[in-house]
Amino acid sequence: MASIRLERQRGHAAEPANDPRAGAEGEGDSPGMYPLQASRSYPREQWYVAAYRNELPAGKPLGREIFGEPVVLFRSDSGEAAALSGLCVHRFMPLAGGQVTGGKLVCPYHGYAYGADGQCVHIPTGGKPSPHAKLRHYPVIEDGPFIWIWPGTAEKAANTPLPDLRDIGLSGDGEGWRVDTAERLDLDARPALLVDNLFDLSHIAFIHLQSLPGAEGLALIPPVFDRTDVRFRVGRTLPGFVAEPDTAIARTMPLIAGRPVFVSLHTDFYSPAMINSSGPWAYELVDGNQPGAPIAKINFVHIVTPKNETATHYFNVVSRDFDLDDEDISAQLVAQTDRVRKEDAVWIAQIEKYADRLDVRKEISTKADEGALKVRRVLQALIEAEEA
Ligand code: FES
Ligand SMILES: [Fe+2]
Structure with a gap:
């Protein structure tokens, strides 16, 4: 995700999404909730x-x-x-x-x-x-x-088509998109822990404080959940966002530098194999706070392939639909995604060390964990359908 300076949003008040009352009664207390339940793997009947x-x-x-x-x-x-x-x-x-x-x-x-x-x-x-x-x-x-x-x-x-990835330039000939492949990481953790991480923005303020400066407030924006035939989205919008000069987002998306735009930041679950973090999608700002014509899109696409029950091949590509021949933008985006993913990999592996011994029913969750918990349920339903 690109660097976001929340203090320069116009016409939008970020509200706390973390309801402390959720506490011990949070959604994570569902009995046997994936991903830490023993003997549960990852959906296998998938591309x-x-x-x-x-x-x-x-x-x-x-x-x-x-x-x-x-x-x-x-x-x-x-x-x-x-x-x-x-x-x-x-x-x-x-x-x-x-x-x-x-x-x-x-x-x-x-x-x-x-x-x-x-x-x-x-x-x-x-x-x-x-x-x-x-x-x-x-x-x-x-x-x-x-x-x-x-x-x-x-x-x-x-009888099962590939995930439909046309809206991020990864299906078919990719006409109109630039796609750069990042490093494949050997993640020492089960795939479900990676998925948990990808839908959890509240760790940005800690694990990625240096690598994603200015993005630490994203978790405070209440998400909107949206399901289509193609994907399940946890989305946040920033109407009136301004990319400050000399920030990472202004350098990698020059089309929006210094002017208010409408930004969509979302994480899309296309399949257990494919999760996209928009970084971001920018639109013209109309009527003060509404999205108009699209300006530019960046996608950090996380590709999850189970290596075994406790390890994951973590692929990643970056796609964008502007400045297709600009090698400098490509280099910056790939360097950014590799830096951020390696930070995640180090820390997720720390949880994996104990994963088989943990009782997920004792997890304490809050409102900020809602998106990740919903995606756990999507995964759990797929696994249960295979076991039926
Ligand atoms: S030919 Fe493959 S092990 Fe002998
Ligand atoms: Fe992360």
């Missing part, structure tokens, strides 16, 4: 990002643990990405250390070769490979900057 597309050049396999399973990705002769279970059927050597030869994935140990469907097609010492010499094949789709994988039941993948 997840296995890798950035540019992580998988032709001719070289890529290994990645997903939902606790070793997975190997490679490109076949046609150039299409394939994802297979990552251990060779012969002696379980990790195939990520192998080679791609003639469009086949070749094991580094004794040279068994596999096609994109996972079938072993060649054994160097002779003999016809058995039909049982076959690796699990995962459904894969390449779209936008991502290679998506379906870790659940393959039949369900065919």
Whole structure:
């Protein structure tokens, strides 16, 4: 999220959102509330990002643990990405250390070769490979900057479209958008703790005080919740916001520097794999406090892929719809998101150390936690639907 100086809002009075009366009777006291309940994982029947597309050049396999399973990705002769279970059927050597030869994935140990469907097609010492010499094949789709994988039941993948990310430039050809990929972080915490963090703005005043100066008051603006077919939004608006000169937001969104605009700051849950923090979306200010024509949009898109029950691949891309060729803006935005995410990663991992021992029913929540609690329920419903 870009730096926001709340004191320069016009026509808007920020109100405390944290009702101390919520206290011990807050929403977090629901019995068994996700994410800390033992034996609960993360929704599996979903599309997840296995890798950035540019992580998988032709001719070289890529290994990645997903939902606790070793997975190997490679490109076949046609150039299409394939994802297979990552251990060779012969002696379980990790195939990520192998080679791609003639469009086949070749094991580094004794040279068994596999096609994109996972079938072993060649054994160097002779003999016809058995039909049982076959690796699990995962459904894969390449779209936008991502290679998506379906870790659940393959039949369900065919009936489930990818999350619709057109409004942030990440579906299809991305016409009119600039997309920059940030670092993939190995987060030592379960995915649900990351989601909790992404919908929690009250930590900005503490963990990100240095990296997001001026944004510490955002949690005090009452959020509006909005659900569409595409996503669930926790949104806040700042009518009359002015980006002060020489602030991070003025440097990365020069179109709004020094004049009052209408700003939307929202966090959108598109799927368990994809959460967008607008940073921000700016509109012309009309009638004193209403949004007019859109001016510019920045998105810090958080991509959550379960590595295993206590670790997460934390991808991130930044998309924007203005100054598409400005490399300096891209560099600033990527540096900002990586700095902020690394701060989160350090602290979330501290909770993970104790997560299996904690009783979530004893959490104390306040009004400020409402957005994160609502998203927990969205996740919980998805998990329960899978378990039904
Ligand atoms: S372990 Fe892969 S060929 Fe032997
Ligand atoms: Fe954070």
